[in-house]
Amino acid sequence: MAWKESRLYSIFKFKCPRCHEGDMFTPGTLFNPAKFSKMYPKCSCCGQSFEPEPGYYFGAMFVSYAINTALFVAVWVALNVILGDYSITTMVVTIVIMAILFLSLIFRLSRSIWINIFIGYEGPCDQIPKKQGFK
């Protein structure tokens, strides 16, 4: 299976889960606090809706929770390796800073992973039927 056909490609490139070509988020806005959460309503290429039903991304919170837990463990390990001896305040401040730095990336990753759980790759955009409307 080619890289472009794998789910990981869609997840990490934030591409449409159905055709892997249309963008899910506006390019160049990842670190813009006002725009990082804005999604296109549907794929500009194949027409796949990015919010098939209201509240679709509720479950993405659990994905986000898992990623944040991994981030916290990574911070804890890094502090132990780098500082060895540190206070609880140092750990809390470091975790808060990392959580803020990675907020937009984790937000997008969790939505991207969530939609990829339910919608699979169907083929290149010009070889699959276009979806009409938002369903």
Ligand SMILES: [Zn+2]
């Ligand atoms: Zn698409």
